[in-house]
Amino acid sequence: MDIMFAFSLPVVVIISVSLVSFLFYVKRASCNNNTPPGSSGWPIVGENIDFGLSGPPNFIKKRMERFSPKVFRTSLLGEKMAFLCGPQGNKFVFMNENKxxxxxxxxxATKVLLFTEVIDEDQKVVAPLLANSVHDILKPEALKQYVPVMDAMARKHMENEWAPYKEVKVYPLSQKYTFALSCKLFMDEDDEVKVAKVLENFNIVTNGMISMPIDFPGTAYNRAVKGGKVLRDGLVKIISTRRKELIKNKEIVRHDILSKMLLMTNExxxxxxxxxxxxxxxxxxxxxxxTSSVAITFVLKHLAENPHxxxxxxxxxxxxxxxxxEELLTWEDVEKMKYSWNVARESxxxxxxxxxxxxxxxTDFKYAGFTIPKGWKIFWNVNTTHNDPKYFPxxxxxxxxRFEGSGPVxxxxxxxGGGPRMCPGKEYARLEILVxxxxxxxxxxxxxxxxxxxxVYRSTPVPAKGLPVQLYPHGKN
Incomplete structure (x- = not known):
């Protein structure tokens, strides 16, 4: 389900090339069978190293310029992969879901994050019934009740984690806030020690989960595998305890998402x-x-760079x-934050x-005059449009x-994302960022x-040093 990757694609971990240094130099791939132009990279490794060293924006820009502004091929994660570019490429992907x-x-990623034995052959993590329920839980009507909780937690977070200090690092603090909020709203879990332990393993997992699966001691992937097991075991304990609590009370005693999942049945x-x-x-x-912690980090970065x-x-x-x-924020208050949301979107x-x-x-399909063979992997991405002067002068x-009036093309x-698989967490993210x-x-x-x-590009793009800043409390500087 795209709730995990719609706007959260972790970047390939740079791996050692000593074992393949003797292999052939990268050559431009031929367009046999009318497949898109591109390059295959090094045997076995593909273009993972270049992707990791360059970062997705530069990697994609160079290949659009070299091969085609509409579609190009590459080899990542051991897979033949096509990048569909521009608004047309995005539209094609969004409109052809399940076609x-x-x-x-x-x-x-699935090995590190999930219990793979309960995933079907199509790697669909969420069954259709549960997917619909998650969408319902994250609709604006359901989210309205979360705004005061978000505000209360944000107030406490500012008081405890920011106000006592003259200098802080924005990224780790935003991580701490967004993870604590997620644990509270999704699992009604607010034990700070327990949440901190889960967060520690969660970061180990996300920093290494999308890489060439080289499971040797010392590699990011090996650490992610170990951290993933600890993470899953910890969550199962929480879920099992809550199920026993639910059976004992024979009623919903909490109103978080986990409680709803515990009562759901499959087909x-x-x-x-x-x-x-x-x-x-x-x-x-x-x-x-x-993704929300990264979004908040860069919002503050851009506010610091643009005082006006x-x-x-x-x-x-x-x-x-x-x-x-002193009243807590409501849904109606957030709806008034028009300019702030434009700032967040530009960030x-x-x-x-x-x-x-x-x-x-x-199946085999045609795109931009080329054939994409059945079984090839496709990667729709933001980097073919977000920095293109044709769409954003x-x-x-x-x-x-840029986001006033009718907004971008x-x-x-x-x-x-977009289309039928538009990220259901979009509205949740908007509330979280604005609060x-x-x-x-x-x-x-x-x-x-x-x-x-x-x-730098780790699991997501982040400031290399965590964005250290000097704080100036209002009325005290």
């Missing part, structure tokens, strides 16, 4: 097992935590704050938290006005301590 394309996950009328529920809880955590935009965001948020006194355009999602060709400029801004922005600008200004901090 010529199907969702696909790398086996390296045969059987209650979902602890392992099946664990797979889906992990899916929710990946989608809601990892920070001032406009604060003006909007203070109007809301003054109307509330996501420039630094998309995730890169896209995988598909598999169910002066693309390096931070300009929230259709299918050019796609951080949440955080509200509480941050209400309390602090900030200044980057490393002006030209490098962006």
């Amino acid at each position: 010529v394309l199907a969702s696909w996950w790398p086996k390296s 045969d009328g059987r209650l979902l097992s602890e392992k099946e529920i664990s797979n889906n809880v992990i899916g929710l955590l990946v989608a809601s935590y990892e 935009i920070y001032d406009q965001v604060r003006e909007e948020q203070m109007m809301i704050a003054k109307s509330k006194q 996501i355009r420039l630094a998309p938290p995730g890169q896209g999602a995988f598909r598999e060709a169910l 002066d693309p390096e400029k931070f300009d929230p006005s 259709p299918y050019s801004f796609v951080p949440f 955080f922005m509200h509480n941050f600008v209400k309390n602090f200004k900030l200044k980057k301590l490393i002006p030209n901090e490098k962006i």
Whole structure:
């Protein structure tokens, strides 16, 4: 289910090339059978190394320029893969779901994250019934009740993790906040020690789960495999305890998503097992935590770099704050944050938290004059449009006005996917980001301590040093 990868594609881990240094130099692949132009890279390794060293944006840009701006082929994760480019490529993928394309996950990821014995041959993590229920849980009508909880947790987070310090690192703090929020809303779990332990293993897993599956001691993938087992075992214990609690009380005693999953049955009328529920809880955590923490980090980065935009965001948020006194935020308050959301979207355009999602060709099909063979993997991604001057003039400029009026060209801004598999967590992410922005600008200004901090690609793009900043509490600087 794309809830895990719609905008959260972890980047391939750079692996040792010593074992393949004697192999042939990369040659441009021929277009036999009219397949798209491209390169196969090194035997066995493919283009994984270049993908990891360059980062997805540069990797894709170079190949669009060298081979084709519409589609090119490559070899990643041991698979023949086609990248469909531009708004047309995005539209084709979104509109052909379950027709010529199907969702696909790398086996390296499923082995690390999930109980593979309860995944069917199509690697569908969520059964149709559960998928529909998750969509229902994440609809705006259901999310309204979460806004005050998000606000209360954000207030506490600012008070405990930011206010006592003059300097902080934004990325690890945003991770701590978004993960704690996810655990609370999805599992009604707020034990700080338990949450911190789960988060530690979660980061080990996501930093190594999409790589060439070389399971040797010391590799990122090996650490991810070990961390994944600890993570899954811990979640099963939580789920098992909650099931016993539910049976004992014979009623829903909590109103989180886990409680609803515990009462769901499959098409045969059987209650979902602890392992099946664990797979889906992990899916929710990946989608809601990892990408949101990156999005928040880059929002603050861009606010620090653009003081005039920070001032406009604060003006909007203070109007809301003054109307509330000490009351918690509501859905109606978030709906007033129009400019702030444009700022967040522009930040996501420039630094998309995730890169896209995988598909598999169910049959041979034609695209842009080329044949994509059955079984090839497809990767729709944000990087063929988000920085293209045809769709975003002066693309390096931070300009929230791009999202005013009718906004960007259709299918050019796609951080949440599109079509029938549009990420169901989109609205959750919007609330999470805006509530955080509200509480941050209400309390602090900030200044980057490393002006030209490098962006690296791990499980997602992140500032290399965690974005250290100087905090200036309002009224105290």
